[in-house]
Amino acid sequence: MISPTERMIAEIDGPIGWMVFNNPAKLNAMAPDMWAAIPTILNHFEKDPAVRVVVLKGAGEKAFISGADINRFEERLGSAQIGKSDSDNMRSALDRLEHCTKPTIAMIRGYCLGGGLLVALHTDMRVAADTARLGIPAAKLGIAYTLSGVQKVLDLIGPAFTREMLFTARQFSGVEAQAMGLVNRAPPEAELEAFTRSYCATMAENAPLSIAASKSIIAELMKPRGDIDRAKCDAIAKRCMESEDFAEGRRAFAEKRKPAFQGR
Numbered sequence: 372m373i374s375p376t377e378r379m380i381a382e383i384d385g386p387i388g389w390m391v392f393n394n395p396a397k398l399n400a401m402a403p404d405m406w407a408a409i410p411t412i413l414n415h416f417e418k419d420p421a422v423r424v425v426v427l428k429g430a431g432e433k434a435f436i437s438g439a440d441i442n443r444f445e446e447r448l449g450s451a452q453i454g455k456s457d458s459d460n461m462r463s464a465l466d467r468l469e470h471c472t473k474p475t476i477a478m479i480r481g482y483c484l485g486g487g488l489l490v491a492l493h494t495d496m497r498v499a500a501d502t503a504r505l506g507i508p509a510a511k512l513g514i515a516y517t518l519s520g521v522q523k524v525l526d527l528i529g530p531a532f533t534r535e536m537l538f539t540a541r542q543f544s545g546v547e548a549q550a551m552g553l554v555n556r557a558p559p560e561a562e563l564e565a566f567t568r569s570y571c572a573t574m575a576e577n578a579p580l581s582i583a584a585s586k587s588i589i590a591e592l593m594k595p596r597g598d599i600d601r602a603k604c605d606a607i608a609k610r611c612m613e614s615e616d617f618a619e620g621r622r623a624f625a626e627k628r629k630p631a632f633q634g635r
Contacts, residue, residue: 375404375412376404376408379393379408380393381415383419383421385575386421386423386572387422387424387568388424388473389426389428390416391427391428392405392429395433397440398429398434399429399430399435399436400486401490406460406463407464409467410463413468416471416473420633423575424475424476424575425474425476427477427490427494429487433480433481434487435477435478435479435481435482435491436482436484436487438482438484438486461486465493468490472583473579473583476494476571477490477491477496477499478498479498479499479503479554480499480503481502481504485506485507485516488507488520492527497554498570499545499548499549499556500558500559501546501558502545504544505545506540506543507520507524510538526593527551528551532551532552556570576629578611580610580616581611581616584608584610587603587604616633
């Protein structure tokens with residue numbers, strides 16, 4: 372399995388492509404090689420038809436991603452070139468994650484702070500343990516959260532909760548995060564992986580083309596109304612209607628059995 376850096380692990384287990392942030396000594400804080408590895412791993416998962424869902428998780432039991440590597444801040448301040456390179460790497464990784472053609476889930480255990488929350492916000496769904504700790508500590512460091520990051524938070528939880536997160540810089544439990552709309556589900560920590568695997572199994576049984584179509588259409592609908600590409604949405608729907616999977620879905624319904632979708 373491809374592993375561009377020892378601090379990132381990529382594994383395939385059944386229908387799940389696991390992307391593991393493997394920097395436990397620093398609570399999986401993001402280093403430059405980790406940002407750079409994200410597009411490479413996603414490219415590999417997208418090319419493998421066996422992978423139906425991509426799940427992101429942190430190594431160990433203490434953190435999903437605790438944020439950016441603080442030691443790197445000093446290097447960035449001392450070199451405009453390093454700062455630009457790091458920013459470009461991060462933007463490229465987040466853009467690639469957001470536009471992954473397969474559904475993505477952040478499985479959050481422990482700390483998910485700052486840059487770690489930014490990663491989670493660029494996935495399609497977030498499942499956090501009830502005991503997880505999510506937050507944006509920018510105000511405790513004297514920095515500003517990224518424009519795109521604030522927009523992501525604002526879109527999910529609205530201005531009142533966004534102000535609360537940014538102004539207090541406190542950590543919110545998984546249960547609080549679910550109540551705000553920041554995460555989809557907050558199962559008990561002991562059940563987190565089983566719950567996530569169950570969700571993945573449910574999605575893996577569904578038609579990949581339908582899921583990809585829904586993902587693309589939702590992305591279009593999140594644009595300003597005048598920017599929505601209606602022709603693109605119509606073409607996506609037409610492709611599903613003409614697919615082998617739709618024919619299989621009809622047959623399975625008539626035969627009262629589960630369909631076996633192939634993504635074509």
